[in-house]
Amino acid sequence: MNKITPQPGIMDIKLYQGGAAHVTGVENVIKLSSNENPLGPSEAAKEAFRRAALDLHRYPSSDHGGLRTAIADVYGLHADRIICGAGSDEIIAFLCQAYAGLGTEVIHTEHGFGMYKISALAAGATPVEVKERERVTDVDAILAACTDKTTLVFMANPNNPTGTMIGAAEVARLADGLPPQALLVLDGAYAEYVEGYDGGVTLVEARENVVMTRTFSKIYGLGGLRIGWGYGSKDVIDVLNRVRGPFNLSQAALNAAEAAVRDTSYVDHCRAENARWRTWLADALAAMGIPSDVSCTNFVLARMASQKEAEACDAYLKSQGLIIRLVASYNLPNCLRITVGDEASCRRVVHAIRQFKDGDADGTSV
Numbered sequence: 001m002n003k004i005t006p007q008p009g010i011m012d013i014k015l016y017q018g019g020a021a022h023v024t025g026v027e028n029v030i031k032l033s034s035n036e037n038p039l040g041p042s043e044a045a046k047e048a049f050r051r052a053a054l055d056l057h058r059y060p061s062s063d064h065g066g067l068r069t070a071i072a073d074v075y076g077l078h079a080d081r082i083i084c085g086a087g088s089d090e091i092i093a094f095l096c097q098a099y100a101g102l103g104t105e106v107i108h109t110e111h112g113f114g115m116y117k118i119s120a121l122a123a124g125a126t127p128v129e130v131k132e133r134e135r136v137t138d139v140d141a142i143l144a145a146c147t148d149k150t151t152l153v154f155m156a157n158p159n160n161p162t163g164t165m166i167g168a169a170e171v172a173r174l175a176d177g178l179p180p181q182a183l184l185v186l187d188g189a190y191a192e193y194v195e196g197y198d199g200g201v202t203l204v205e206a207r208e209n210v211v212m213t214r215t216f217s218k219i220y221g222l223g224g225l226r227i228g229w230g231y232g233s234k235d236v237i238d239v240l241n242r243v244r245g246p247f248n249l250s251q252a253a254l255n256a257a258e259a260a261v262r263d264t265s266y267v268d269h270c271r272a273e274n275a276r277w278r279t280w281l282a283d284a285l286a287a288m289g290i291p292s293d294v295s296c297t298n299f300v301l302a303r304m305a306s307q308k309e310a311e312a313c314d315a316y317l318k319s320q321g322l323i324i325r326l327v328a329s330y331n332l333p334n335c336l337r338i339t340v341g342d343e344a345s346c347r348r349v350v351h352a353i354r355q356f357k358d359g360d361a362d363g364t365s366v
């Protein structure tokens with residue numbers, strides 16, 4: 001008998017499916033499946049990355065001091081309460097490793113980001129899925145699901161893949177109502193797309209039981225380099241640093257992120273472009289009879305009439321070289337998540353969906 005067995009929970013993990021990037025037999029594809037910034041990173045970030053090539057034999061900074069100072073300067077935070085990770089995925093993993101384990105429960109929402117469940121299972125904890133209300137986080141349902149075993153509550157605000165968000169007063173009500181042993185994790189991967197939103201900073205400053213995660217993969221256009229960060233109380237950040245590997249970020253990634261975060265005018269430009277084409281895309285979908293919730297992110301969640309129509313539309317778009325995301329694994333089988341691309345991509349995807357709808361609304365002949 002094979003006695004080599006993994007820890008409990010590991011074999012319950014379903015592998016994370018990233019957004020596809022290729023379609024067999026189709027050239028010149030446009031990838032709108034991973035919520036990447038179609039404009040790419042700032043020139044300053046690319047230049048900082050190139051400079052790192054001169055020192056590849058050196059180990060990177062282990063305390064990430066330069067990047068933490070830059071983030072603190074730009075966002076008005078305390079640098080000693082920031083932790084950096086290989087994507088915010090790694091911060092999520094640190095949180096689960098440090099605060100969840102056998103016998104504990106980790107709450108995530110019905111349409112929440114897939115890594116919450118994966119990281120909870122990897123830590124041996126029990127993931128608890130909580131219903132949303134019409135694709136919006138339901139604070140009362142989360143509070144009702146809390147038990148004396150709950151140690152982490154994950155919520156993305158705005159959320160992926162719904163694109164919706166809840167207001168600061170609701171988030172504060174959630175933080176206030178949690179049991180004393182539970183930490184609220186506010187995932188702000190898309191926070192920079194919301195004009196005037198602090199991503200949860202005010203709440204983190206006011207309460208010991210709230211931590212915030214952020215990423216360089218979305219508006220900063222650095223998904224390929226894997227950089228994220230978290231902000232919390234001194235105690236929580238101290239705990240997370242104990243499970244962090246000393247050289248978890250490469251120097252090239254640190255340099256590029258530092259330059260990217262300081263290039264605030266480029267971020268403003270990306271936010272404005274995204275808002276413009278997001279409205280255009282949602283309006284064009286609505287004109288074809290395809291509804292979507294108001295998106296606070298860099299994608300639009302198109303609600304097709306049925307799962308069959310969603311799958312047929314996705315297949316048609318693929319045949320046209322347009323890769324979007326089916327989100328059945330997020331309990332949204334009739335929806336298509338479409339990243340807001342640049343002008344040309346938005347126009348192409350709308351044109352193709354119109355062709356699909358004009359051809360056969362049920363998708364039966366596609």
Ligand SMILES: Cc1ncc(COP(=O)(O)O)c(C=O)c1O
Nearest residue numbers: 087088089156160189215217228
């Ligand atoms: C809500 C949310 N959180 C976290 C992440 C992880 O981002 P990264 O690990 O690239 O920083 C994503 C990526 O899509 C996301 O949508």
